Amino acid sequence: MLCYTALAQNKPAISDRFTISGYIKDSASGESLIGSTIYIKELKTGGVTNEYGYYIISVPPGKITVVYSFIGYKSKEITFNIKQNIKQTILLKDANLETKEVIVTGERSDRNVKSTEMSRIEISGEKIKSLPVIFGEPDVLKAITLLPGIKSGGEGSTGFYVRGGGPDQNLVMMDEAVVYNPSHLLGFMSVFNTDAVKNVEIIKGGMPANYGGRLSSILNVSMRDGNNQKYVFSGGVGIIASRFSAEGPIKKNKSSFIVSARRTYIDALVQPFLPGEYKGNGYYFYDLNAKANYIFSDKDRLYFSFYIGRDIFNFTSPVNKDINFNIAWGNTAATIRWNHVFSDKLFSNTCIIYNRYDLTNKFTFGSGAAQAQFQASSGIQDWTLKSDYQCHFSNKHYFKFGGQYIFHTFKPGIASGTVGAVNFSDEIQNKYAHELNIYAMDEWQISHRLSINAGLRWVLFDNVGPYTQYQFDDNNIKTGASQSWGNNQSIAFYTGFEPRFAANYLVTDHSSIKAAFTQTYQFLNLATTSGASFPSDLWIPSSETIKPQLAYQYALGYYHNFKDNEWESSVETYYKPMYNQIEFKPGTRLFFNQNLDAAVIQGKGLSYGIEFFLKKKFGNTTGWFGYTLSKTTRQFDELNNGEAFYYRYDRTHDLSLVVTQQFNKKWSGTIVFVYGTGNAATLPTGRFAYRIGYDQILNQAKFVFIDLYDQINSYRLPAYHRMDVSFTYMQKKTVKWESSWNFSVYNVYNRANPYFIYFVPDIQSQTIKAYMVYLFPILPSVAWNFRF
Amino acid sequence: MNKFLKNIFYLLPIIFLVSSCEKEISVSLSDAKQQFIVEASINQRFQSLNYVFISKSIDYFNPDLSMGGIKGASVFITEGKIIGADTLYTGTPFQMIDIGTFPGADSLFKGFSGIYFSTTLIGKENTPYQLKITLADGTKISGTTFIPKVVPIDSLSYVVKNEDVNKDGFNDAYPTLYFNDPSEQNNYRLARYNNVDSLMLGWGSADSYRTFDDQMINGTQRVIFYPNQFKQGDTVNFYLNSIGRKEYIFWQSFGTAANNGGPFATPVQLKSNITGAIGSFTGYGCSYKRIIMK
Known part of the structure; x- marks a missing residue:
């Protein structure tokens, strides 16, 4: 991650600068806030916190006003009189906990336009939880496949394919430790328990020099x-x-x-x-x-x-x-x-x-x-x-x-x-x-x-x-x-x-x-x-x-x-x-x-x-x-x-x-x-009988058909499409007790998406039939989440 | 082993959902180029298992589900000699005759076509063989093989479990086969044939096959246990065949191809040891034993 990005405009060139640095945290939990923005009003410049919630900005001496903000949180404005380097830890309040009305004050960051970062997307654990899910289980890997350039392996799969790369070309890390097999249940669910996930970052190109080891992407x-x-x-x-x-x-x-x-x-x-x-x-x-x-x-x-x-x-x-x-x-x-x-x-x-x-x-x-x-x-x-x-x-x-x-x-x-x-x-x-x-x-x-x-x-x-x-x-x-x-x-x-x-x-x-x-x-x-x-x-x-x-x-x-x-x-x-x-x-x-x-x-x-x-x-x-x-x-x-x-x-x-x-x-x-x-799939184009024998009970020839293949991946399975809907009912949300219900319907219009196809020769009718197996029809689910 | 794993993971989605769904679809596939297919076998023990089957591949959706054998070919197998580093096929060629030309073959062997037998050919241990085929249109197909030294089945035993009375009211029986793997590199193809007490006509008559080598057991006693269910009173016939390495590689790839399918199917190429066709000419050093599980 580019941990910090200067967003300066028309800055006065002052050499004797001081710094303001520190951590930005959630006021209720003390959890550090990754990617919070820091904005100096007078200079129209600022920065963001790194993946540990830490920031440093350079400031000139004198009186300045700094606005600290994070999406979904109430912004905080502090005026400093700068005479020396300042260490300032900032606590921000979750806007949703305000009892009066729902206000999402948030970052109005223009980081995506002004930084050199490309092909990099972040999603918070909270956002992932709000997406419709199958069986009531929110999933990090399924969520990221909703982003452009990142493709899902298919029905129910957590395998992901970034800009034409294989699943082994993604470096998947959990708190910096490499996860070699990020899926459970043969790829139907990922290993990340969203309750414990703070933030997910994916880099699919323009990889900065601090990352490497895999060709296609970094999932942090x-x-x-x-x-x-x-x-x-x-x-x-x-x-x-x-x-x-x-x-x-x-x-x-x-x-x-x-x-x-x-x-x-x-x-x-x-x-x-x-x-x-x-x-x-x-x-x-x-x-x-x-x-x-x-x-x-x-x-x-x-x-x-x-x-x-x-x-x-x-x-x-x-x-x-x-x-x-x-x-x-x-x-x-x-x-x-x-x-x-x-x-x-x-x-x-x-x-x-x-x-x-x-x-x-x-x-x-x-x-x-x-x-x-x-x-x-x-x-x-x-x-x-x-x-x-x-x-x-x-x-x-x-x-x-x-x-x-x-x-x-x-x-x-x-x-x-x-x-x-x-x-x-x-x-x-x-x-x-x-x-x-x-x-x-x-x-x-x-x-x-x-x-x-x-x-x-x-x-x-x-x-x-x-x-x-x-x-x-x-x-x-x-x-x-x-x-x-x-x-x-x-x-x-x-x-x-x-x-x-x-x-x-x-x-x-x-x-x-x-x-x-x-x-x-x-x-x-x-x-x-x-x-x-x-x-x-x-x-x-x-x-x-x-x-x-x-x-x-x-x-x-x-x-x-x-x-x-x-x-x-x-x-x-x-x-x-x-x-x-x-x-x-x-x-x-x-x-x-x-x-x-x-x-x-x-x-x-x-x-x-x-x-x-x-x-x-x-x-x-x-x-x-x-x-x-x-x-x-x-x-x-x-x-x-x-x-x-x-x-x-x-x-x-x-x-x-x-x-x-x-x-x-x-x-x-x-x-x-x-x-x-x-x-793309490789399907057989021809077949032949082999391993011949004679069944003396049925009194007929006995053999198996072996398939012949020609061009690799020259056949296309039918297109994959699907619509999911979810509703979240926040029963109660206070600092002390939170209870919510999530109702999801996966595959609303019951599309039969191909999982695989197979063929069966039918001796009776002398035909070969093709069958498509699909996994998930329309599937409603409900989950109850609590916090106290 | 891997195949076993795959089978298990096949089950997973099924367990997951109780059952997945499927529907019939229509698929249009491009036509394949036609290829000739040969399955040829020779062994030192059973004459009915010395045969050559010749056929042609057909388009996948061709509704013809017959064997598709080719008639009218001239087929010869010649015994060879190994002299130093050379193998010479100087013996008298045995002509293999289309089974369809035998009187009454059509009613005796329903559905057989393109199968060539000899009434006189019998193989020998430690001997090379050459196969030469000329089709009616002049196409030439050839191949060689070798019958390795026979590795005898040492003994067969079985256990009858009185406590496990299955649904039919019979006791379960489990046969076990023992043999001693010689110190040199060996490859095996083991066929099992249940109950019927008669000659096999083609290796495809058997009820199960295992192709394996001695990578993990070289030079030791090998015990093969059959967890499959048999009933008390069943007869089981075992054919333990010693085969060459090239033939082993072919039958291994064949096993993969024959069990291919489902979401994890990959196109499998058979590793033929025949020139001009897909398939194998395999020499079997055959050891045979039968057990009746009384």
Whole structure:
């Protein structure tokens, strides 16, 4: 994030400047407010708080008036007589808590026009909760797919595709810890419990130099700090899950905690309705978020965040109790973060992060002497040390630098088992890698009209031992030859520079033209063949054979605000070539493949498009409209005869409309409409009979039909469109007690959107029938949320 | 394993919603180019399992659901010899004869077409074979294979569970197969054929198949347990075949293709070991045993 943006106009050039700095917080909870605006009336300039709620602005000596504001909060005006540097922590009041009437005083920020930032959107946890949802569960990942340039994977999917990139090209972070698999329930729900989410930021292009590691986007989810004034309990009861959070001061004004938990109970609810053969199934997931912080002084604060989430699937055969399996998977993350203010001009953030994703399977068949048991596990684990610094020279220069070191451990799989008295075990060796990056960037306001953000990021990736590479022949059999690397010995070493550049030219005070260039490398690859996300998907590092992914992105945009910044509009175009994209040879077995690197094929990708965005920020009616026209292709020498083919998630037209209406103090409603060109799919063009035999009971030939495929992704599934409506009834809202009901209807006009299609040969009628499976018909749901 | 996982995740949305919905749609697909298909097998034990099936692919929506076999081809299998690094196919070619030309074949083998047999050909262990086909239009198709050393089924056992009386009033029975994997690299194709006590006509007659190698069990005893339900009194026939690596790779890709479909379907390319057609010529080192679970 560009943490601070100078918005100066006609400033007097004064060299002996002082600064005002501090945190901006919610008066009731003490929660820091990310992206609050600071505006100096006399100078017509200001700034915004960074992702930790901290701000610094430069001011001349003398009397000045500063207006502090945050959307949905009452603004605060303070007059200072500046003689020295000032530290001022600001508490803002939630406007909704005023009992008289509903007033949303808010920021009238023109940041979207005046900053160099492009292709970056923020949504608050509160906004996400107001959107219509399926099963009463608000979802961060589904909410962001309503934005232009960000596409959903399809019905019910939390997978998202940014400007033609794959889901593995998004860096998803929860309080700075990487979340490798951000979904539950096979992608139907995301791992973020919205009760614990403060703010969501997505950067889909024009990535500033402090971010990198993935080609397509950065999704930064900040979790709430917890109320440091009083104890608050909140939660919600939905159709398939319930949530509960507790927060409060550990020491008032100094320290607070928050613990949020969520668990599904679909397994219990669905059990009575399951047909016999599925009776033994049990499935649930849970999430637990915990966070604590301590304010040592104005200069130092310490945060500790923890997350664990697991999906657990159990099966015991209803007809034979001796057949069991248990599969569990999930993420674990912990972050220790230290914010330190060195001086009025230097702010720092330092983190130590641990994160892990793992999958374990356990199967048992039979009992006694004939029992067979099998266990397997796989995953990835990182240790990260990261430090970022923000320097404030003047309101004209805003300088950031920092670095990050990650130690990756890739665990492709360990398996062991017993069959009767026989034991066996196998292990695909772990892989290790060091990843290091250092960056510096400057946001420089050259003139009243022109500002630039130039940055450079240097990245290094070192795939290291201990590792033994066995040689395989063309038939995938070990030849006996091997090469070994010792501890920390380099196997494959990559390094590169990533230049980043963004410029903003103000055409008028309300409109601007922006341009950006981004270059990014990616050293981690997700091994998946289906395009859908499976818990068993593996992350694999760049290696001797797998070259790092590389992308360039050029973006150009026009921004215009109307009616005193009440309306924001923008048009952005982008052109994004991608290199060393990953696919696997068709039919490759990914799980427990000792020679997976050899199955990788690399090729090119290209995505370009134009995105329109119109947003109304204030008033009783708010919302946005987004439309994207784009084209995305992939090209691999080994696939499709070397010809470029449509990416599975290529979407020519993608449209979304979100309108929220505040009817009165108690009732509000939101309507969402989405339309997208259908996914590209590869369908069979021919078939043949194979594995022939004779059925002596039926007295006829027996065989199976095998499909033949021709062009990849040359077929289009029907278009995806849907309308959802939700109403929120605020039963009561006071400082002490809050209770609200959310009524949602998903898929109002009952559109059958394709999940997949399949074909069935019918011997009787001598025809082949095509069927489309769709998941969600019109689905009403209700959820109750409370807070006390 | 991965397939197993996939099956489970298939269930998830179903469990989730009790049932998902579906409707019939019409789909227009472009026509495919026609390709020749060959399935050829040779083994050292059962003559009825030495056959060559020749067919042509058809457009996906062609309502013809027959085998689509090609008649009138001339088909020869020749035994070879390995001399040093060379393999020479100098033996007398065995002509394989279209089963349709046998008197009464149409009523005896309903629906069979394009299948070529020999009344005299029987394979040998550790021996290479060559297949040569010339179609009526002159198209030539060829391939080679090798019958590896037979890995014998060591023993079969079974457990009858008296306590698990299933719905039909029969006791459940579970067969288990044991064999010893030799120290060299081995690939297997195991076919199971239930109850009927007769020769198989084509490997497709069997009731289940497993294609696996010895990556995890090399040189040890292998135990294969069948959790599938059998009843007390059932007869189960096992055919443990030792096959070559190229043939293993083909049958693995075939297994993926045959189980393909649903939301996670990916186009699968069969890894043929035949020139001029899609398919495989597979030599089976066949070991056979039967168990009656009394």
